[in-house]
Amino acid sequence: MDADAAQAGADPAREFAGIVGEPQLLTGDRIGPDYQHDEALVGEPVAPRFVACPQTAEQVAALLAAATRLQIPVTARGSGTGLSAAARPCPDGLLISFEKMTQILEVDTDNLVAVVQPGVTLADLEAAVTAEGLMYTVFPGELSASIGGNVATNAGGMRAVKYGVTRHNVLGLQAALPTGELIHSGGKITKLSTGYDLTQLIIGSEGTLALATEITVRLYPKLSHSATLLVPFADLPAVMRAVTAVVHSGVDPNILEYIDKLTLAALSYSQNLNLGIPDSIRDAAEAHLVIGVEDRDHDRLDDDVAMLGELLESLGAIDVYVLDGNSAHALIEAREKSFWTAKATGADDVIDTVVPRAQMHEFITRAQELAQAANGGVVGCGHAGDGNVHLAVFCTDDDARHRLLHDIFAAAMELGGAISGEHGLGRIKVRHFMDLEDTVKIALMRQIKNVFDPAGILNPGVMFDGGATK
Secondary structure (H helix, E strand, C coil): CCCHHHHCCCHHHHHHHHHHHHEEEEEEHCCCHHHHHHCCCCCCCCCCCCCEECCHHHHHHHHHEEEEEEHEEEEEEEECCCCCCCCCCCCEEEEECCCCCCCEEEEEECEEEEEECCCHHHHHHHHHHCCCCCCCCECCCCCCHHHEEEEEECCCCCHHHHHHHHHHHHHEEEECCCCCCEEECCCCCCCCCCCCCCCHHHHCCCCCEEEEEEEEEEEEECEEEEEEEEECCCHHHHHHHHHHHHHHHCCCEEEEEEEEEEEEEHHHCCCCCCCCCCCCHHCCCEEEEEEEECCCCHHHHHHHHHHHHHHHHHCCCCCCCCEEEHHHHHHHHHHHHHHHHHHHHCEEEEEEECCCCCHHHHHHHHHHHHHHHHHCEEEEEEEECCCCCEEECCCCCHHHHHHHHHHHHHHHCCCEHHHHHHHHCCCCCCCHHHCCCCCCHHHHHHHHHHCCCCCEEEECCCCCCCCCCC
């Protein structure tokens, strides 16, 4: 049945309003510009036909059941901070905004978990658990991001080198299916060997299988002492050798980042950073390593910092700077805002390709060669501890940039990597995924999609072709 036939004689607006209440259903001029886009640099905003703001899981399930019956495409939205256009709606579709589902339902200090609704932001959760001496460790760099959005993209961030990404920190879900049913998977448990793990299947599915309506996340005790090291090197290969040595050292850093020379200069200018590095060293350094360490004991932390300093100097570091609290905070905050810096400097796209850690130098060198051949450029930084390379891409011609990204992604995959490490495919990378990924895997993923969503209403054009953005 096509959409016109499904909607014949129906009044979708009345039906949706009957579920969420008329004030919580937006149409026409009441749909503001924020609902029409996320933070992806590519593609134009799209106004949906409807925006619904449910307050309960049951309302979400009822909206999906109605949309399935009416053949109306559905896109979910958390805070709209995504970078791949997965939250960009369909023009004839329903956007489900989780802005009213912002309750922290429980902070269970005994089991070290929190149970939250999908619209809860990282800032809200951090405030709630910090009061208990705890922390939620997934931090992709934007405190206004929602937990539901993090689940959709399997978000990571700087702390992933120690604590893992979202799928390592979400223990259970309640989720609404397109059929209108609610399911529970996982829970306050850290082991599960009972059937298929539906929690892990839904995490990272970018709103194409089910919509998370309640999320159980893992918490950790907050360690009271920390230090940040900024380590300049004369070239990128030396940085990558140091990354391997730091990982093997046993220190277990919670941050292990690289920043190239141009990116640090841009961050310093845009964020007014003053790190106290002499001009001579700044000019000699082609890349920098940023290392964060933490401990419950100050003396043990000092021992780790001293050991790292000796190790890094033996590996050719130009110098080792242990930043004071204000400088350390400013540097980490600037690194977290690198996307906004790239956007402000005119980047045409930002990608987050991931490769095996030991192949990062080879991949970055290849990406630079490809960009130069395309009369473009790439600069960036990344999560060196887990091989996640963030590149700002400068190539103004759309077709040339599409070919360049295809070649960069292909180079990453040849090295054993993947197109995206944490931003997701969304609408803007799906064509590359369809071109480069194993067709057997894509066929299997389509079958999984069809089991969850036989009517195909959930985020069409995301994960698979059809409605992709170039």
